[in-house]
Structure formats: C-alpha cells, structure tokens
Amino acid sequence: MNNQSLPTAPRRTLSLLLGGALVLTIGLGSGFLAGRQSVAAVDGLSEIEHVIRDQALAVPDNQTINDGALRGAVASLDDQYASWYSADEFARFSSQLDGKFVGIGVFLERTEVGMLITGVIPNSPAETAGLKAGEYIVAVNGTRLRSTMPFEEMVGLITGEEGTEVSLLITTTAGEEKPYTITRAKFDLPLxxxxxxxxxxxxxxxxxxxxxxxxxxxxxxxxxxxxxxxxxxxxxxxxxxxxxxxxxxxxxxxxxxxxxxxxxxxxxxxxxxxxxxxxxxxxxxxxxxxxxxxxxxxxxxxxxxxxxxxxxxxxxxxxxxxxxxxxxxxxxxxxxxxxxxxxxxxxxxxxxxxxxxxxxxxxxxxxxxxxxxxxxxxxxxxxxxxxx
Missing domain, CATH: 3.90.226.10 (2-enoyl-CoA Hydratase; Chain A, domain 1)
Incomplete structure (x- = not known):
C-alpha cells in the first residue's frame, strides 16, 4: 500500500490528510510564506512593519512579526482546515499522526459558540476529568473563545507542556456552564x-x-x-x-x-x-x-x-x-x-x-x-x- 499525495502539491507534500477534527494535544499555527525576507517582499507588509516598529506601544521581535504575516496569509485562504506550523508545532503535529500526544485528549471542531468536543480519547486526562463528546469549550484560563479567533489561537490557549494545568469552562449538553481544571499529560491513542x-x-x-x-x-x-x-x-x-x-x-x-x-x-x-x-x-x-x-x-x-x-x-x-x-x-x-x-x-x-x-x-x-x-x-x- 503506497502513500498517496496530490501531484499538484509541492514536492515536499507528506500525505493526504482526511481529518474531520484535530486531537487537542498540540499548539497550532497558520501561515503560507516561508522565510523572514518574504515579509518585505509582499506589497504593503514592509510598510506595516515600519509603522509597527515606529509607533506601536509594544513592539514584537522579528520572528513574531514574520510569523504573524505567515498566519495572516493562511487566514486569507478562508479555509477552516488550513494551518501553518512553526518548527516545534510541526514536530508535535507530525507526532499526532503517529498517535503520540501530549495534551488533554479531545477531538475538536471550531464552531460559532466555541470548540465542539467531537470525541474524547480513552484513558486521557479529558476522559478522567469527565469531558464528553457534544460539549463545548467556551473559555480557557478565563479567556472567552470568540468566533473571530483563528482555530490555531483557540488551540494554542489550551495546549502546553506535560504536567501543567489548564482551566476550561465547558458548556454541557444540557446547556449548563461547568468549570474544569485538567493536567496535561503524555499518552498514546489506542487505535x-x-x-x-x-x-x-x-x-x-x-x-x-x-x-x-x-x-x-x-x-x-x-x-x-x-x-x-x-x-x-x-x-x-x-x-x-x-x-x-x-x-x-x-x-x-x-x-x-x-x-x-x-x-x-x-x-x-x-x-x-x-x-x-x-x-x-x-x-x-x-x-x-x-x-x-x-x-x-x-x-x-x-x-x-x-x-x-x-x-x-x-x-x-x-x-x-x-x-x-x-x-x-x-x-x-x-x-x-x-x-x-x-x-x-x-x-x-x-x-x-x-x-x-x-x-x-x-x-x-x-x-x-x-x-x-x-x-x-x-x-x-x-x-x-x-x-x-
């Protein structure tokens, strides 16, 4: 059985991904252009960068500005499944495809009211805490999830290192809001x-x-x-x-x-x-x-x-x-x-x-x-x- 990929995709395409949801175990990013020099090469971006450096109260570093441009480029696709990953994020994403995770252990879909939990991984922190499919994550560490937030930003609020805690506000299937504090852990997804x-x-x-x-x-x-x-x-x-x-x-x-x-x-x-x-x-x-x-x-x-x-x-x-x-x-x-x-x-x-x-x-x-x-x-x- 051979790995399949679209011939029109770039030569480094890994595989076709048929995923209806992502396992919430990784921090995700978004973007399209590669390389710091690409920011200045796009009309208007160099001017925006100059204004930020000259007038912004809080000036980000070069890498943050570059990553923001990449995230914006992918956001322009109007593709809810598109994401750009930093090197660390991409390594974690690749490990997800191998069934190895650090996180809380839920499958998620972005919706207008928050992150819909479409599945809970057996023996994961989420299952231990009592989270269930059909519930919604509506706030993370006190921050309400907004429909205008990129998917990657929502996921990034929840992900973190093994052994750290995340506080979630869940809307149950009965429509009630319920708080949870869950400790992130390393686990394997049993296929x-x-x-x-x-x-x-x-x-x-x-x-x-x-x-x-x-x-x-x-x-x-x-x-x-x-x-x-x-x-x-x-x-x-x-x-x-x-x-x-x-x-x-x-x-x-x-x-x-x-x-x-x-x-x-x-x-x-x-x-x-x-x-x-x-x-x-x-x-x-x-x-x-x-x-x-x-x-x-x-x-x-x-x-x-x-x-x-x-x-x-x-x-x-x-x-x-x-x-x-x-x-x-x-x-x-x-x-x-x-x-x-x-x-x-x-x-x-x-x-x-x-x-x-x-x-x-x-x-x-x-x-x-x-x-x-x-x-x-x-x-x-x-x-x-x-x-x-």
Missing part, C-alpha cells in the same frame, strides 16, 4: 479497542485513521475471531479521520481487489483511488459499520465505500459531512503547513461534503444501546453466520 459481545459478535472500535490503523484493525479482527467472534461491529463513532492511505488499507481488509474507494478531485487533477491486488483477508466476514454525527472524513470515505459496494450496512446517525482533503507540506526550517487541496467523491460519485453518509439503519439511543442494536441487526440479517 483499536475490542469488546466481545453476546452471540459471537465482537465490537471493534477504530479511533482514528492515523499511521498503522489498517494493520491494527487487521490484528484486532484476527484476535477477535480467535476468541470466537463470528461477525463484528466496526465502530467508527467519533472517529475524526486521518490518512488517506489508511482508509484504503482498511478497505483492503474487506473488499475485492481493484475496488474503488474514493475519487479525489483537485483543481488540476482527478484520481480514482482503488484497493490493491491482494485478496481481502476478511472478504466473507459478516459485519456492520456503526457511525454517529462525529464520524468524519476518512470514516465517511470508508463507510460510503462499503455502502456503495454493498459490503456492509451502515448503522447509527448521519455522519459529519466532511468531503474535502488536506495536504500536509514540509516547509523550510522544519516548519510546515496544512491546507485544503481537493474534494472527494464516493465510489458512486456522490459529494457528501456538508451532507454526510446516510445510514442504512438509523438508530438514536444511548451509546451502549446503539451498540447493542447494531449487534442485534447484524445477527438478524446474517442468521446463517451465527447459527450454532
């Missing part, structure tokens, strides 16, 4: 979690499509089958996405060789992304896919592709609806950036951006009840696989 249910069904939760996701899922399914599982619920609830190559790798576990996974359309190119040559190890395994309103991007690619190919039924709630793709690019001096470079279409040619994937079976209940209903549906629709 999969397995729960053996009744009647030969295993629930396998895939938390994120970061590096190694497909291999981790393959191992989890193999182990579940060795414990007597005859079918699985692939739980993608609150999975915010990840890497394109991992979504293709997951599809290769279940569908025939050379099956369409997704079509990527950029300004200059059109790519049909298919599975490889190998036969799927679980081509006959009965399973359903469980999703919710926070299942995004790579989760939606996999769900839609399995649905279009008739390989698995989708159960749960309408998904998030992120149908655009970001490229992650290495820049000079160890810095980097992420920006939207393409849109994707399902195998049937559908654009699900701001729409989402419609489940075959809609279920609205408690998380535990939804999981059990998904397992029951699998048994009811595949009785021959679960017969004693």
């Amino acid at each position: 999969t979690q397995t729960q053996m249910l009744d009647n030969g069904v295993a629930s396998i939760r895939l938390h994120e499509f970061s590096r190694g996701a497909a291999d981790s899922l393959k191992t989890a399914i193999t182990e579940a089958k060795s414990q007597g599982a005859k079918g699985i619920v692939l739980d993608l609830r609150s999975n915010p996405g990840g890497l394109l190559e991992e979504s293709i790798g997951v599809m290769e576990l279940f569908v025939a060789p050379h099956s369409r996974v997704v079509t990527i359309e950029s300004r200059h190119d059109h790519q049909d992304m298919d599975t490889g040559d190998a036969e799927p190890p679980f081509g006959d395994l009965p399973f359903v896919v469980l999703v919710n309103e926070y299942s995004a991007s790579a989760s939606e690619i996999v769900s839609a592709a399995l649905q279009d190919h008739g390989r698995a039924k989708i159960v749960g709630h309408q998904t998030f609806g992120k149908g655009v793709v970001q490229s992650v690019v290495n820049l000079q001096g160890g810095t980097g950036m992420k920006l939207t470079t393409a849109r994707y279409l399902t195998p049937n040619g559908e654009n699900i951006n701001e729409i989402g994937v419609t489940p075959d079976v809609a279920i609205s209940a408690s998380p535990e009840r939804v999981l059990q209903e998904a397992a029951n549906y699998l048994i009811e629709t595949k009785p021959e696989a679960f017969a004693n």
Whole structure:
C-alpha cells in the first residue's frame, strides 16, 4: 500500500490528510510564506512593519512579526482546515499522526459558540476529568473563545507542556456552564479497542485513521475471531479521520481487489483511488459499520465505500459531512503547513461534503444501546453466520 499525495502539491507534500477534527494535544499555527525576507517582499507588509516598529506601544521581535504575516496569509485562504506550523508545532503535529500526544485528549471542531468536543480519547486526562463528546469549550484560563479567533489561537490557549494545568469552562449538553481544571499529560491513542459481545459478535472500535490503523484493525479482527467472534461491529463513532492511505488499507481488509474507494478531485487533477491486488483477508466476514454525527472524513470515505459496494450496512446517525482533503507540506526550517487541496467523491460519485453518509439503519439511543442494536441487526440479517 503506497502513500498517496496530490501531484499538484509541492514536492515536499507528506500525505493526504482526511481529518474531520484535530486531537487537542498540540499548539497550532497558520501561515503560507516561508522565510523572514518574504515579509518585505509582499506589497504593503514592509510598510506595516515600519509603522509597527515606529509607533506601536509594544513592539514584537522579528520572528513574531514574520510569523504573524505567515498566519495572516493562511487566514486569507478562508479555509477552516488550513494551518501553518512553526518548527516545534510541526514536530508535535507530525507526532499526532503517529498517535503520540501530549495534551488533554479531545477531538475538536471550531464552531460559532466555541470548540465542539467531537470525541474524547480513552484513558486521557479529558476522559478522567469527565469531558464528553457534544460539549463545548467556551473559555480557557478565563479567556472567552470568540468566533473571530483563528482555530490555531483557540488551540494554542489550551495546549502546553506535560504536567501543567489548564482551566476550561465547558458548556454541557444540557446547556449548563461547568468549570474544569485538567493536567496535561503524555499518552498514546489506542487505535483499536475490542469488546466481545453476546452471540459471537465482537465490537471493534477504530479511533482514528492515523499511521498503522489498517494493520491494527487487521490484528484486532484476527484476535477477535480467535476468541470466537463470528461477525463484528466496526465502530467508527467519533472517529475524526486521518490518512488517506489508511482508509484504503482498511478497505483492503474487506473488499475485492481493484475496488474503488474514493475519487479525489483537485483543481488540476482527478484520481480514482482503488484497493490493491491482494485478496481481502476478511472478504466473507459478516459485519456492520456503526457511525454517529462525529464520524468524519476518512470514516465517511470508508463507510460510503462499503455502502456503495454493498459490503456492509451502515448503522447509527448521519455522519459529519466532511468531503474535502488536506495536504500536509514540509516547509523550510522544519516548519510546515496544512491546507485544503481537493474534494472527494464516493465510489458512486456522490459529494457528501456538508451532507454526510446516510445510514442504512438509523438508530438514536444511548451509546451502549446503539451498540447493542447494531449487534442485534447484524445477527438478524446474517442468521446463517451465527447459527450454532
């Protein structure tokens, strides 16, 4: 399975990122131009820099002015997923793609009322504190989050060094404001979690499509089958996405060789992304896919592709609806950036951006009840696989 990237992206493009949300563990920046000399090279910026140095009450250093220009350049893209990273920030961001984090452990989306928590990482400080998906972070260390704040600035207020504390004001799902003080910590994101249910069904939760996701899922399914599982619920609830190559790798576990996974359309190119040559190890395994309103991007690619190919039924709630793709690019001096470079279409040619994937079976209940209903549906629709 080869890493994929858009040919129109700069030569240092790392990978296509299909993330509907970011794990709140890193401080993020934004920007586009590289190099201090670029500030003076842009019309008007050198004049602004001169006015700042001559008249501003508080004069920032050269690096701060340069970084501010970079942040402003990316902000001009009107791209909510675009960010520029300093060298330290980019190193932390890259470690996120490897599933290694320092932070509080929540997945976030920027909204008009604050930062929406779309998922909480197991065994993280956020889970220990009791934060839940669907809640909003509305203030950090006494600073109210404003809709005009860049995403990176909001995240930067919350991130910090291991062992330090951050005070959050949370709006609960009941609409009440509640304060929390959380100590940042280092932790690994477990890619999969397995729960053996009744009647030969295993629930396998895939938390994120970061590096190694497909291999981790393959191992989890193999182990579940060795414990007597005859079918699985692939739980993608609150999975915010990840890497394109991992979504293709997951599809290769279940569908025939050379099956369409997704079509990527950029300004200059059109790519049909298919599975490889190998036969799927679980081509006959009965399973359903469980999703919710926070299942995004790579989760939606996999769900839609399995649905279009008739390989698995989708159960749960309408998904998030992120149908655009970001490229992650290495820049000079160890810095980097992420920006939207393409849109994707399902195998049937559908654009699900701001729409989402419609489940075959809609279920609205408690998380535990939804999981059990998904397992029951699998048994009811595949009785021959679960017969004693």
